[in-house]
Amino acid sequence: MTIGELAARFGVAPHVLRHWESAGLLQPAARVNGRRRYQQEHVARVAVIVRGKEAGFSLRQLAEMFATPQPEQRRELLQQHHARLVERIAQTEAAKELIEHVLNCPAEDFIQCPEFQRLVEAVELRVPFPSTPS
Template sequence: MRITLLLNVDMKSTVNPGSMSIGEIARRFGLAPHVLRHWESVGLLSPSRAVAGRRRYGADHLYQIAVILRAKEAGFALDDIRQMFVAQGPTQRTATLRRHRAELAKRIAQAQASLELIDCALACDHEDITRCPHFQAMVAERIGLDAPV
């Protein structure tokens, strides 16, 4: 199974991507600035500092933030995301990625099974779907019963 990750970081901006402020980059991703500060404190981001210590974000940060957001959607903990970023090569990332891939595949399969039950229920004309033989058969199949309840 091949999964494609599309990152929309909208590089066409009037803002110089090499010198975005925390407010500019937070708005670009719909985040509160404190989220970016927290990610910095746990080692996910390391913006450069300008005059008076103000954080400045470059184009690379756009991709890091997009990856952080996608990884969080996939169920990664911030520590696991950090481990991926600081890994000393692909081999170190592999164990974390394989574990999360397996967990995500399991959640996707569970969601697909739930979607199929919902679709079956939507197609049912019975007053009480729990008494519908077709729906009972689908539920029995999902929970491993030999025959409908």
């Protein structure tokens, strides 16, 4: 498939695939008459990159994961990222819960609403926000 066809399958621009090639994330495609031609293995690799980026991986982290020769090391990298992702999901769920309450809150000032205050307290107890460097 062409670079345009592969890019379209994932909703990215062709220049993004070229960038990923230059960054070492995507193996260069074979060239036919000077044009890149991608195979099925490229589709799988692009899927991992796209989903990895959606999950918060940086290109550097993805490159490190791909370059890690030992499955145990790769698993460790993924476990670390998984833990961070679980924390981000919990924080997002807590924010969603607060917003949903505000959208449906009958109180004139939602900040003064006892139910909102209870939700804030629950969020404080269950979701540690990342600490900022001192």
